[in-house]
Amino acid sequence: MALDSKIPKGPLKDKWTDYKNHIDLVNPANKRNIDVIVVGTGLAGGSASATLAELGYNVKAFAYQDSPRRAHSIAAQGGINAAKNYQGDGDSTYRLFYDTVKGGDYRSREANVYRLAEVSANIIDQCVAQGVPFARDYGGLLDNRSFGGVLVSRTFYAKGQTGQQLLLGAYSAMNRQIARGKIEMFNRHEMLDVVIVDGKARGIIARDLVTGEIERHSAHAVVVASGGYGNVYFLSTNAMGSNATAAWKIHKKGAYFANPCYTQIHPTCIPRSGDYQSKLTLMSESLRNDGRIWVPKSMEDVMAIREGRKKPTDLSEDERDYYLERRYPAFGNLVPRDVASRAAKERCDAGYGVNATGEAVYLDFKSAIQRYGKEQAKIKHISKPTEKQIYDLGKDIVKAKYGNLFQMYEKIVDQNPYETPMMIYPAVHYTMGGVWVDYNLMTTIPGCYAIGEANFSDHGANRLGASALMQGLADGYFVLPYTIGDYLADDIRTGKIATDSPEFEAAEKEVSERIEFFINNKGTHSVDYYHKKLGKIMWDKCGMSRNETGLKEAIIEISELRADFWKNVNVPGTATEYNEQLAKAGRVADFLELGELFAKDALIREESAGGHFREEFQTEDGEAKRIKEFQFVSAWEYKGEPKDAILHKEELAYENIEVKERSYK
């Protein structure tokens, strides 16, 4: 099947408007007869569920957590981008579009990104109307901060809990529809397969995680909003339950999977402390607005710090290497995430890491505390402030901006970041790759859509900070509700989809057999044993930098691990009770396939782009080197084993932006 991205004709800035003017609509009376399933209730799924229900469709929403409010969008800290130009610093729809395409290292689709930038301003209006308490200045207007990879302040925020507030906004919109009976909510449920009838997605097989019951749910369309696959690495900043199962199941039934190798390794996370570690914690990128990143200049100081003979605060300015400011004077500490992560790895690989594992750099707020302190002293007319006064005044400002993040750091690491610099190291955070979708956000299965992090569409090879929240809400509030209508317009006479068809029968049987297998296998190793092994292969060989030899090894090692898993995995308990190990077994089984496809994708992409860094392809300065002939989306078709997957290419055309080497110098 040839890929058709269905990008509307016409000038970039008119595409979305013209498209909306010409698509088919479903009249309100007919919407009442149409059912839509939404899997996942994060920013994308939550906002889509609420909006589809408001429009009149009957929505069935599914979450594996005990409430839609707990989806992992809640953990996003820093902010959400929007081209409002409230700060008058030259922002515009075009600039947000430009920054996003450039930030993605020219590997995203122009038309999608422009649409995203176009609807971004509406998101903020919408959220304020819902009662989202964004930060404001003393005049009562909305405040902004700056994020990596851009030169304007376009990021709206709610302390360090922006994702939480936006998700609770979407959750409140859902609650209104749940109360009206327009959304039927299935908490503690997991989608385990999609059901395809006459070539169209017509329902799902779900499992009630409390009773273990396998259920059939039908609908006229299925929307997958189940987030990314970062947990393929075992350790990531994702929630423990975050998984790729819904996305992988639709892939196995015909949805192409795009760019799996594009993964974001976030530069500012708390370093790992031991083998028992279950997850990694992110420190918001907003900290790079005021924090300066450094390692010692001399190896003697590095050793002295590691051995506890010196403290970081003992080092003078001359003895510190602010390596981002040194290498990238124009953007300094605010380079994009992929660049900042690789720069930290470069210093640590060279031996300058500052903790026992050698995998940590400093993020220091001393300069910011001084700067703010002096500014406050002026505002408060303190003519000759003492050092302590400056420190106290500056600390108050830093606390107001990042207090909750500092507290979180202190609770985990047991060090006070106001007094000693934070230690940070990159960690897996977000996956730009995902299910391939066209301009309508429809996958290669008719009637099956993918939105938010679950799809691949808007971030290319690297996502800029504060753009995930923007994309999730754009897809759910403003894009999908239009595009899905065009498809559902053909379904007004279809009537309820029966769940007793042979297709539902077969899908349920497949799901049940797999569950029975896990329970009856009684192997020798726990599910986590395999997940940790997979994570190590992924991190070592498909992590921040990759090479041909490592990737070829990874492919073999993952397929061997997968074979061992299916022989020797041990799942305790029964299938008819709350059984977390059983749920996890299914998820890890899918990661064991996805991981191999990931490595395969990284192997064929013989270039470096954004988060995908192939050691063989770098500039003299060690920057990512793109290769023109790889200016395409790799979309993989499932054919059994991952090694048999077939590559389809969607060529990317840039008509409104000049493709050049990304420079943040």
Add this chain to the structure above:
Amino acid sequence: MNLTLKIWRQENANDKGKMVDYKVTEISEHMSFLEMMDVLNEQLVNSGEEPVAFDHDCREGICGMCSMYINGEAHGPDRGVTTCQLHMRMFKDGDTITIEPWRAAAFPVIKDLVVDRSAFDRIQHAGGYISVNTSGNTQDANAIPISKEAADKAMDAATCIGCGACVATCKNSSAMLFVGAKVSQYALLPQGQVEATDRVLNMVAQMDAEGFGNCTNTGACEVECPKGISLENIARMNREFLSASLKG
């Protein structure tokens, strides 16, 4: 460190349940409490026993899933943290730690330490929203200035993660802090004014219908709240409720 754990085991909602003793060894002080539970569960799985069921997800203190009653305190001995952020450095070698689920009539046990908190969702369905369509056709976000003070206070109330520690810790199993936080967030913002009367009446009615107890101002909820939600929010809800009742 080596520890003795006394953990509530209950197979399902109908089982009576009991405390069971376990031993864990070589626990690092840098582990989080849930990572210590992971060690126990890995140990149980490998010896053919059923692991202890507990709710958890983000493990960074924001999703509100984790919910353990540790040594008689919701989320354990530390302040301003959820169980997932509680670290083993709060305990000593040789300690015995008692771990129970949230206990409240409105939060029935599903299994072991997992409870059903859907009552919280139903309270939100009763009025925890502003009735505005998500069409994007609203006015510009800066059309109504909101004082920084009001916005900050609304934000403080809105940081509630819905974990239920307030209910678990209250001797009356009252949900006033949870409901007060939501009512306050909207009461402090101009966007929330239009439906303020119905909202507080409906949410309080649902809270009572779910079987949560009354507030007797002991303030335990504020102490144990991992997000530091202030008792002020209960006072504000009481004022809102009173004025709504007079209007109604």
